[in-house]
Amino acid sequence: MSDKKRRSQHWYGKLDKDGFIHRSWMKNQGFPDHAFDGRPIIGICNTWSELTPCNSGLRVLAEAVKRGVWEAGGFPVEFPVMSLGETQMKPTAMLFRNLLAMDVEESIRAYGIDGVVLLGGCDKTTPGQLMGAASVDLPTIVVSSGPMLNGKWQGKDIGSGTDVWKFSEDVRAGDMTLADFMAAESGMSRSAGVCMTMGTASTMASLCEAMGVCLPTNAALPAVDARRTALAHLTGKRIVEMVEEDLVLSKVLTKANFENAILANAAVGGSTNAVIHLLAIAGRMEIDLRLEDFEIGGEIPLLVNCMPSGKYLMEDFCYAGGMPVVLKELGDRLRSANTVLNKDISTYADGAECFNRDVIRPFDDPLKPAAGLRVLKGNLAPEGAIVKPSAASDHLLSHEGKAHVFETIEDLKATIDDPDLPVDETTILVLKGVGPKGYPGMPEVGNMPIPGKLVKQGVRDMVRVSDGRMSGTAFGTVVLHVSPESTAGGPLALVETGDTIRLDAQAGVLELLVDDAELERRRAARTEPDPHYTRGYARLYIDHVLQAHQGADLDFLVGRDTRLVTRESH
Ligand code: FES
Numbered sequence: 001m002s003d004k005k006r007r008s009q010h011w012y013g014k015l016d017k018d019g020f021i022h023r024s025w026m027k028n029q030g031f032p033d034h035a036f037d038g039r040p041i042i043g044i045c046n047t048w049s050e051l052t053p054c055n056s057g058l059r060v061l062a063e064a065v066k067r068g069v070w071e072a073g074g075f076p077v078e079f080p081v082m083s084l085g086e087t088q089m090k091p092t093a094m095l096f097r098n099l100l101a102m103d104v105e106e107s108i109r110a111y112g113i114d115g116v117v118l119l120g121g122c123d124k125t126t127p128g129q130l131m132g133a134a135s136v137d138l139p140t141i142v143v144s145s146g147p148m149l150n151g152k153w154q155g156k157d158i159g160s161g162t163d164v165w166k167f168s169e170d171v172r173a174g175d176m177t178l179a180d181f182m183a184a185e186s187g188m189s190r191s192a193g194v195c196m197t198m199g200t201a202s203t204m205a206s207l208c209e210a211m212g213v214c215l216p217t218n219a220a221l222p223a224v225d226a227r228r229t230a231l232a233h234l235t236g237k238r239i240v241e242m243v244e245e246d247l248v249l250s251k252v253l254t255k256a257n258f259e260n261a262i263l264a265n266a267a268v269g270g271s272t273n274a275v276i277h278l279l280a281i282a283g284r285m286e287i288d289l290r291l292e293d294f295e296i297g298g299e300i301p302l303l304v305n306c307m308p309s310g311k312y313l314m315e316d317f318c319y320a321g322g323m324p325v326v327l328k329e330l331g332d333r334l335r336s337a338n339t340v341l342n343k344d345i346s347t348y349a350d351g352a353e354c355f356n357r358d359v360i361r362p363f364d365d366p367l368k369p370a371a372g373l374r375v376l377k378g379n380l381a382p383e384g385a386i387v388k389p390s391a392a393s394d395h396l397l398s399h400e401g402k403a404h405v406f407e408t409i410e411d412l413k414a415t416i417d418d419p420d421l422p423v424d425e426t427t428i429l430v431l432k433g434v435g436p437k438g439y440p441g442m443p444e445v446g447n448m449p450i451p452g453k454l455v456k457q458g459v460r461d462m463v464r465v466s467d468g469r470m471s472g473t474a475f476g477t478v479v480l481h482v483s484p485e486s487t488a489g490g491p492l493a494l495v496e497t498g499d500t501i502r503l504d505a506q507a508g509v510l511e512l513l514v515d516d517a518e519l520e521r522r523r524a525a526r527t528e529p530d531p532h533y534t535r536g537y538a539r540l541y542i543d544h545v546l547q548a549h550q551g552a553d554l555d556f557l558v559g560r561d562t563r564l565v566t567r568e569s570h
């Protein structure tokens with residue numbers, strides 16, 4: 001250890017009234033004197049909640065982390081932070097990602113801890129925790145919930161989210177009974193853990209591994225696998241060493257780690273939501289990551305055959321070898337970058353072996369070539385938009401068609417099944433008002449349902465364009481994150497039914513083929529929509545949220561403040 005006084009000693013090492021207060025009240029939990037003798041105090045930041053079912057296994061993992069911390073000579077203290085249940089919160093858990101990040105940041109800063117273990121899993125919890133931790137910059141390590149066991153129903157594997165979207169369209173098309181639909185619910189989610197498709201949760205866990213902010217194998221071990229509990233124990237040991245080594249987060253994460261995350265996201269067929277989350281985390285770290293940087297993933301092939309881009313599930317990915325195999329396949333393409341082990345990321349692939357080549361393909365025999373997310377630009381998205389080719393239909397990735405515009409989500413819900421809706425399979429569906437300020441919170445509604453009359457004809461994909469997001473479990477030729485959003489006056493606000501839109505994913509183009517004079521006329525006639533919220537956190541959010549291409553953080557939360565708080569509570 002350096003001669004720098006340990007952070008926790010500014011709370012517990014004081015032989016005065018303040019030290020008395022800090023220690024005495026903690027002792028009401030039965031901690032002995034030696035817990036305060038200067039050993040590393042490790043915060044375990046837990047997003048466990050019964051309203052976040054994906055994180056319901058985190059109590060078990062917290063206990064395992066504590067064992068590891070004690071074993072290594074540290075003192076573990078668990079604390080709760082706001083939890084974000086993706087499937088339970090309205091209008092969208094994304095509205096609260098930045099609120100969780102504030103909770104995490106201020107909890108870490110205000111308490112006398114030396115290092116922190118982040119226990120998260122469900123979609124927004126991982127990025128929210130990393131954003132908050134990044135703004136304080138203590139030694140930090142992640143343990144993820146881990147995926148649920150594979151969904152099972154009627155003798156088949158079914159995937160979280162992905163099969164919900166499929167079944168729901170089957171019911172609308174008359175190909176599945178409502179009784180069967182309801183029966184599938186219990187088979188889909190049958191253990192603790194996060195979505196077992198390569199949705200946003202498993203994507204973010206996979207990217208944590210590629211970024212080196214968790215121990216190897218953290219991404220894919222099932223939530224209920226005893227090896228995950230052992231990994232949590234080992235993580236507890238490691239965070240104590242990280243405090244001794246003063247290995248703060250900014251000594252682990254540099255731009256290279258984010259570039260590795262982008263490469264890995266392409267290889268695993270990861271979620272579009274990773275873009276917004278990585279941009280936001282980098283913003284906290286004061287790392288200059290931009291939407292354009294995601295283009296480096298463009299030439300990386302799809303290696304992992306998991307839903308929604310492929311057919312398997314996370315349990316299969318784990319048994320095939322998991323992220324260490326993916327990192328091995330990426331090989332020299334990975335940037336040299338540090339990890340929580342204080343070793344290069346290449347060491348995460350040491351000893352990796354693939355046990356099922358249909359689940360994880362070799363780099364030179366991929367599932368799809370050039371599968372990474374495409375960044376789109378053009379007069380319809382001056383600051384960018386994205387599309388995920390690995391989950392799209394090849395024939396629609398280059399497409400010109402007439403727009404059918406839904407002005408609001410309510411407009412869409414009211415008219416999508418209208419038998420007279422003037423659309424065919426070449427129509428481009430456009431949805432406005434679902435960006436960060438618009439909904440608010442940029443909900444996962446960008447994968448609009450296929451209009452009822454077309455779904456009955458067997459149409460399962462159309463080009464869809466919005467300023468919203470889509471679930472990491474979703475699929476289709478869906479253009480997302482159009483920036484600036486329509487509610488903020490972006491050109492998307494000016495699109496009218498019947499306009500022609502051109503998408504060319506390969507060339508990175510999204511154009512509205514309407515001349516400038518006409519667009520100016522429409523702009524002048526436009527009126528500002530009224531905000532949906534006038535008070536509380538949602539008001540703060542609407543007033544301060546950045547656009548999608550900037551990570552949708554609140555403007556005043558970008559960056560960090562690593563100062564020690566010196567003013568005492570009494
Ligand atoms: Fe929580 Fe998918 S809804 S991980």
Ligand code: MG
Nearest residue numbers: 086123471472
């Ligand atoms: Mg989601």
